[in-house]
Amino acid sequence: MSLASILDAGLMVLQPEVLIVILVSSAFGLMVGAIPGLTATMAIALVVPATFFMSPLSAVAAIVATSAMAISAGDIPGALLRIPGTPASAAYTDEAFAMTRKGLANQALGASLFCAASGGLAGSVLLLIAGPILSRWALQFSAFEFFWLALLGLSTAALISSGDSIKGAMSVTIGIGISMVGLDVMSGHPRFAFGSPELMGGVSFIPAMIGMFALSQMLHEILGDKTVKTAPVSFTGHPFQGLFANLRRYKINMLRGASLGAVIGALPGAGGDIAAWIAYGMARRFSKTPEKFGTGHVEGIVEAGSANNSGLSSAWIPGLFFGVPGDAITAIAIGVLFMKGLTPGPHLFRDQPTMFAAIVLIFFVANILLIPLGFLTIGLFRYILRIPRRVISPIILVFCIVGSFAIENSTYGVTVMLVMGIVAYILENNGFPIAPIILGLVIGPILERNFMMSVMISDGSVVAFFERPISLVLGIITLAVWGLPLLRWFWSLQKRSSETAHPGT
Amino acid sequence: MKISDKLLGVFFLCLALAIGGYALTTFPSVPGTDFGPSFFPVIVALLLGAGGIAIAARSFAAGKDMDENAPVRPDLWQYTTAGFTLLSVLVVILLLKRVGYIPLLTVTTTIVMMLMGSRWTTSLLLSLATAVGSFYLFSRVFGVPLPEGVLAGVI
Numbered sequence A: 001m002s003l004a005s006i007l008d009a010g011l012m013v014l015q016p017e018v019l020i021v022i023l024v025s026s027a028f029g030l031m032v033g034a035i036p037g038l039t040a041t042m043a044i045a046l047v048v049p050a051t052f053f054m055s056p057l058s059a060v061a062a063i064v065a066t067s068a069m070a071i072s073a074g075d076i077p078g079a080l081l082r083i084p085g086t087p088a089s090a091a092y093t094d095e096a097f098a099m100t101r102k103g104l105a106n107q108a109l110g111a112s113l114f115c116a117a118s119g120g121l122a123g124s125v126l127l128l129i130a131g132p133i134l135s136r137w138a139l140q141f142s143a144f145e146f147f148w149l150a151l152l153g154l155s156t157a158a159l160i161s162s163g164d165s166i167k168g169a170m171s172v173t174i175g176i177g178i179s180m181v182g183l184d185v186m187s188g189h190p191r192f193a194f195g196s197p198e199l200m201g202g203v204s205f206i207p208a209m210i211g212m213f214a215l216s217q218m219l220h221e222i223l224g225d226k227t228v229k230t231a232p233v234s235f236t237g238h239p240f241q242g243l244f245a246n247l248r249r250y251k252i253n254m255l256r257g258a259s260l261g262a263v264i265g266a267l268p269g270a271g272g273d274i275a276a277w278i279a280y281g282m283a284r285r286f287s288k289t290p291e292k293f294g295t296g297h298v299e300g301i302v303e304a305g306s307a308n309n310s311g312l313s314s315a316w317i318p319g320l321f322f323g324v325p326g327d328a329i330t331a332i333a334i335g336v337l338f339m340k341g342l343t344p345g346p347h348l349f350r351d352q353p354t355m356f357a358a359i360v361l362i363f364f365v366a367n368i369l370l371i372p373l374g375f376l377t378i379g380l381f382r383y384i385l386r387i388p389r390r391v392i393s394p395i396i397l398v399f400c401i402v403g404s405f406a407i408e409n410s411t412y413g414v415t416v417m418l419v420m421g422i423v424a425y426i427l428e429n430n431g432f433p434i435a436p437i438i439l440g441l442v443i444g445p446i447l448e449r450n451f452m453m454s455v456m457i458s459d460g461s462v463v464a465f466f467e468r469p470i471s472l473v474l475g476i477i478t479l480a481v482w483g484l485p486l487l488r489w490f491w492s493l494q495k496r497s498s499e500t501a502h503p504g505t
Numbered sequence B: 001m002k003i004s005d006k007l008l009g010v011f012f013l014c015l016a017l018a019i020g021g022y023a024l025t026t027f028p029s030v031p032g033t034d035f036g037p038s039f040f041p042v043i044v045a046l047l048l049g050a051g052g053i054a055i056a057a058r059s060f061a062a063g064k065d066m067d068e069n070a071p072v073r074p075d076l077w078q079y080t081t082a083g084f085t086l087l088s089v090l091v092v093i094l095l096l097k098r099v100g101y102i103p104l105l106t107v108t109t110t111i112v113m114m115l116m117g118s119r120w121t122t123s124l125l126l127s128l129a130t131a132v133g134s135f136y137l138f139s140r141v142f143g144v145p146l147p148e149g150v151l152a153g154v155i
Helices: A003-013 A016-034 A040-051 A056-073 A075-081 A087-101 A105-139 A143-161 A165-179 A205-223 A243-249 A251-265 A271-285 A298-314 A316-322 A328-339 A353-386 A389-408 A412-429 A435-458 A469-501 B005-026 B039-062 B076-099 B101-115 B120-141
Strands: none
Touching: A003 A016, A003 A056, A003 A353, A016 A040, A016 A056, A016 A075, A016 A353, A040 A056, A040 A328, A056 A075, A056 A105, A056 A298, A056 A328, A056 A353, A075 A087, A075 A105, A075 A353, A087 A105, A087 A205, A087 A271, A087 A298, A087 A435, A105 A243, A105 A251, A105 A298, A105 A316, A105 A353, A143 A165, A143 A271, A143 A435, A143 A469, A165 A435, A165 B039, A205 A389, A205 A412, A205 A435, A205 B076, A243 A251, A243 A298, A251 A271, A251 A298, A271 A298, A271 A435, A298 A316, A298 A353, A316 A328, A316 A353, A389 A412, A389 B076, A389 B101, A389 B120, A412 B076, B005 B039, B076 B101, B101 B120
């Protein structure tokens, strides 16, 4: 990657047409992502027809900016309404919402926004400098590594991020269980479908997420403590208040989160989702004040938010370098790239270095734009949220219904939303964390598919799961994560028995 | 909706047995491997069952549930509102094709808004605006085939 290519790319990107496209797409993506019920995929779907009339670079700019913004914007309704936009946001939605309830909505959003931008920038830099290296790293991942990574992400969500380990683990298990509804990954045999063609298609995670967060939140409001007046969300201060102090205090979290996100996000599949959860778990594990997590504490948001967004940039690595998309959005983006004469693949970097650099620069610009545009969006939400909940909540419900319908263009999505909403409400009232269920639902198939493939490759041998170096490391970390709550339990038993043996010492 | 951990534990244990039993008896095994379609469901069943036993046992040992804070009993009106809200979603699922998106969502949202305390005039106006606005956004802009129902041919 020569300086000349980067400079050329800069000139290409800094043209009025491209910049305007980035600005408009970013604003559009932000708006769509911030409205509960609307998804980033919908936003992209709308943008694609417009790209037919654009130059190749503008087309790419439109897709990149829209997707980056729409996904980042999912943090806003997550913090303000407890409705995360993506499973990755779900890792810190409860924390952010707790901050909002304490009147610290601005601080939560400011931190989230800034870490999103900085994480995204870090991911972009990494993409530019270490793209080829990261792509080689991603190539090392076989079924064994993916299996351990998925298990690590799930274990972290179950055991570290939530307070009650047993119920947290059960939540993740429930999510995995729901993910098994449908056709079996390996044999195609219908599981838990009971003859219904819709159930054979599985439980789609977007209506499930909408139901579990939005609908159950509405039920909480309706059935909540009536003596506590549900005042409109109070915003004290402004988003930048205390931001730099927070960032200075948690700069290690930012760095760690961004690095983790960039590295894990480079893996095709649900890399970004796993990264955010592991980052949140790590923040809690290595924090000086772990007891504050869950009460509305910004540290976890800083780390997980950075991981989430740096993962977004590096999620393009498998797409750009292998032509293999990791998710629907990258798949659409790659389609647009092909249409415009750009061939993603191992030779993109070598044959079209300027174009590659230009794509990365678009990420830069979009992430920088995130701060002012996000600031405006938060301001807009302040007005929206001044409207009393008894009016806003039913309107949100409409968007939830139509958003769930839109996933598969049938009322099946709405049914999923309804059922999952009721289930989530009951579970949550009884101490079960909700967000890990979503992670289980999304990562479950990855876990099972890679386990089955690993078993086929290794012919049933357990040793094979630890033979490859990366598998060994991931496996040990995962087992350590399991070991921690057990150790804690033993220590507490020891303490209790020593206290009864020597009272007063 | 606070259920005691002991009851929940029993519930999850029964669920686990149901899942595991169903998987083991109905899912076919794949020749040549021990790990077929029933493997993961059985693991899930084992984990849920173990978890259920654990929370019930913990509740027994401690004498009370871990998160036993002062239970807030919602009053009848709150239950009614919640019930109607859920019912309205069910009604949408069942009648959407026949009645159409705009009329159905207007009616259900108006009712929910009124139950939550708004005046009927405000509720009706806002619900209509939301239904029409979201219809045009999703159906005309995003291309989602929302049923027109009774308004077919009119819009």
